[in-house]
Amino acid sequence: MGLTTDEVHQRVAAGLKNEPLPPLTRSVKQIFRDNLLTLFNLINVVLAGLVLLTGSYKNILFLFVVIMNTAIGIFQEIRAKRQVDKLSLLSAAKIHICRDGQVDDYAQDAVVQDDLIMVTRGDQLPVDGVVRTTEGLEVDESQITGEADPVIKGPGDAMISGSVIIGGHGVVQATEVGHGSFIKQMAKAAKQKHRTPSQLLTIINRIIKILTITIIPLGAGLFISTLLRGESQNRAILGTVAAMVGMIPEGLVLLTSVALAAGAFTLGRHQVLVRELPAIEALARVDTLCLDKTGTITSGQLKFDRLEPWGQVPAQVAETRLAELVTAIDDDNETAQAIKEAFGTPTVQAEAVLPFSSARKWSGAQFNGQSYVMGAPEFIYETVPVDLQTHIQTLAKQGYRVLLFAHVKALTTPKPSEPQAVGLILITDELRPRAKETFGFFANQDVALKVISGDNPVTVASIAKRAGIAGADQLIDMSQVGTTPDFDQLVADYNVFGRVTPQQKESLIKAYQAAGHTVAMTGDGVNDLLALKQADCSIAMATGSEATKSLADFVLIDSNFDAMVQVLNEGRRVINNIERVAALYLIKTMYSAALTLIFIFMSHSYPFEPIQLTPISTLMVGIPTFFLALAPDYTRITGRFMKQVMEIAVPSAICVVGYILTIMLLGSKFQLNFATTSTLSVLMTGIISLNALLIAARPLNRFKIGLVVLIASLFLLVFLFGGYVFSLVSLWNWSLAWIYLPLVISAYPVFVLLQNGLGKRVLSKIRWR
Template identity: 30%
Template structure:
């Protein structure tokens, strides 16, 4: 195989059939049988099974049917919802595709990493994740982090293997690259030797197998809450059981009653509802061009109150265009733009396009000036330098060094006179104030061998670069060529999103490597700045370098723009914001941003980001647009709101049912509900509407509220008060009706049927109050959730069936009710809802006052 041409597509296809996909085996992600069996692992199911077996043994057929029906319904509902959620998560994961560059048929192609085969020629660049094991056959200052394999954080310098025929086992690691490692700097080419499970990473697959199940903090919180409530309610049920026994009630009746109360009280549906809500939220964000990679992000998004955004590609279109050139020697400037170019970023592509439009022979220029050596660009050095020779017999002993990069760096390396330097600094200031990006160029022609010595010495010096340029560059006597000017158009639609952030209490901070003036011009166009920023609103990289962490903490909230920053400084900014109690969303795109992305609460990358940055990120912006970040935050807030609604509804009903049964026993009253009736209310009247709340559309005013504070519990003061009031008020009404009807000497079966219907109707009406905690029910669209409407309608039909069908009468021990009874039942439900709305109104009024004070 010609190592410069790579494999042919036909040969690659043959090898793919032979070796299989380049993938690490993972745990089976979706097993229907396992999902079904998991439904039976619940303590709730164990209790029901135990109770069902006892009732069967005692030949209490009616109770047995109801209990096993409860088991069946609970299992089927849980299985269906978890299956849908798991299926959606798998589909979302399949969208996360890693690509890599290979040489096929002599051309550079971008393919899915799973299609790489042994013998492929892989192109490696800074920020790439090495897709397979292989041999380094070409490199330019290539350094790879092998921390994932060795735990060693210091990148390993790689060398080019000269003899490919050498025995593979005898080749030293410095000539090899391994799957899963990360290119930290430089670039190179790798000949693939092992893929998939045959790669070194594949051999460790047993330790590295992944599963789709993510235990997010919120899920852990809900699970912990459910277990805590299960213990509390189990103790209450034991008290109910022994209280009944002490009052000489039949032990079987008390046992089944206690089991029914336990089933009704334990909010088993919370964990399923949480999974459904998070998965639906991820799908909604995807529809708005944001790919959420981690469940954790879906639940954290709603609390974001600071967005640290890069300017390029999000506030701007990311489409670089050369709009001017200020060169002393235009011909030499164009030559530098072509030769000092690797075509790996928008700036370099724009440079080549600019030269190509006027000079069609860029290929010939590269051929006549072959590259001998290179100092690759890095975010620390902020320049690229190349050494070329002249490919003709006349000047074969001659060569040139070309340099391009950040103007302040290039100016440091050129031996300017003070006057000349001041002149170009003024020009630079003028260009950046217009919002232009500027790249500087310099060159030096001379004896090739002498230039080689200079270049190699400088290359070694920059491996130990500490941010300061030494005198060696001045001894080289580089000649200043001039400046190339670029424009990156502003996304005007972002202006609306920034205003939306302001209304939502979200601060947007711009962190850019550009000049302050360039970024400020963009901010003006977007309405984030009127004229120049105040002194405490902008901070440059050199200022960040000098300032202490304590001082930064004091100033961080006021700073709007951070310019000329390094990746390390981004981490400091994120840490300072987090130490001030903010939930931070951070944007990045390169390998150097990985630590800042990890440090932030939400890591965000554009679709064009490096593979390693994508893998670190929580969200990938498929359209690279700032609007998508705002949309994701909005959906994140909706996710948290829906979780609160489900928790409120299910816990309110649990509290009501426990107090109703326990209170009646303590007061020496007859039991107001039979076990079968309690199970019916719990599964039919509570279960379906509770799950339907997961599908609630988000409130229109969601982005007019301030973000919730970090660590805000789901069950906050408002939720606790409503749960308590709902439980107490409903029970007081039911106790009042129960006692009054008993005094009227109404038949006990009818009294229990009225209480049963009253509890059910209360749930079916109360769920509409839970639709929103941000407005009262009369200001809410009650019909915008078709799942909720269906579940309430279905629940009402089943309630009517439970009261009027003869078979249901026998199972539930109910009797048909007359119209006057229904007036009592509906009156109870409406009164209860009005009282709840009164409590909501009180909280809404207080929230409005707090918001007014915070904005004042």
């Protein structure tokens, strides 16, 4: 019967109501707070305040760039949040609750104390409760206890929130909801695993940490040394602010976060729910993809083909007993549904039931004084008879999924006693329409495909071969490897693994990781939970179990595995583009830090004012990186982030520092004032940055060439028409042209010499993580 509507209202009013799961995304308030309240934003605001003291108001223009970067970051993250939240609603688990005598679907936060919850295989219990009725209820409490062995539950037994139903079905009465439930403390651990943070963000945050330690003392040192040289306070402030602004890579962390958020938004449009942004990066680095057969290679729509009698039982009698067995067990998995569709559901009174379990791999029931089972032959017999095994192998090679239907003396575990074959159940499973194209794409992208399934290895290999998966002939039956197999050797020798238990799936993933591979795992059932948790990246189908969807990194909303092509491409695009543009941010940071250190001990003022860095920050870094970060680039991830960045950044920074020191020497020789030397410094820094942009944009295409030409034209316009705004002197001076033209002409060959020669020799001796 369950609670009445009035009783539900009373419990809601008393606060005895469950709570929703923690959201996958940050709130809008948190997004604003985390983007605005950063250390670098604080430093920029303080620096802007110091510039205001000088009265040179145009020199706070750098703050406008910071504000625009932050605004773009907030906009992109909120846009991605809305997309993820929308998809989260589509994939949210529904709870089956009996109220007023009717069973309906409810959201998790609709559960109240004393509700009667209908649970079945694949469900995850959202509250603490007690079992009221059960049909072979088996529970995985490993997320709470750490033990993966299934626990059989009977009437009156306690159930802990976060438990996963792996066999049978039953009714559980909610006893503790909301704050009182165990899952309140364990929600994140039970519902969502915590992976290693983004490698990109880890490296970038390491750079930020180093800068945080150095930027303030360097700025203080430059300010004091400028005053000690007799320069005015205003000159000391403007020089120090320019140096510190130059050292801050204000858009680098932002661009990485925005790129990942934009990736999540793009994938959302392809019906892919991204549960963790770093997972986009993790999948981009994957080189081994482990596939579960059902729902990934095949459509998951099983069809009963026929029952082949075995032994002395007539075919019609065997079919009747099979129909009665399936009705008595009352499982709701795909195999049971296919048989029910073929034979219907005759009336039968079950005396004992043992529903299907992923670990046991068979199910059974006792009725009319007789016990019958169906499932994997290897898990029913101690040793499958030779003639029966031979026939099963023949059928499996034809692509059938073969299950044994047998009469047994008793429903003992882990194997029934004295099985006698009654017949062989033949199930067909069709390939997904575009399976060959999808797997061919992954193979071309150097992603090794492995098939790990609970089905007969011969059947699995046959289907894998039809799908065009390489190495399908290298198969093994995991039910025959013993209790302590050498998993490292197994993953080295085989590509198709059949009759795999959930624990073996997890061990196979561990073995691939131990061999240095980055592993992704696909799955849709509770038998995949352990492997999905262990994998570097996990993918679940929306049609799979709620427990599986709740911990996967990606949920394919329309259960279309072909969407993984877009996921892999999007991940590679994000990572490759961030690697490409990070160098442009770090060039400014590196030469600013080097110049600050040098000019602490020089008699000259720091060569820039804050306003003069704005064209460089905007035109040479901000605008082009925005476009380059969105460019298509689906090449394999190399794992050379720091080395690739430094191959561009180090030679560029050395060039900038070298040319600025040269300009300082020429300024002393030709008695050039600060306005002139700072203008020449901006010019040469822009020219070097433009060369670095050309390198970072490779391989060039018409769009990228057009972008570089546009940036160069805008930079030229700054000198032609923006001299007053950016404190630049006119370059239309022939006496000055004799100085800067040779410098401009020499910039490209000097840059190339450093980039291809000295830079690579130095970098080859350094090990970058």
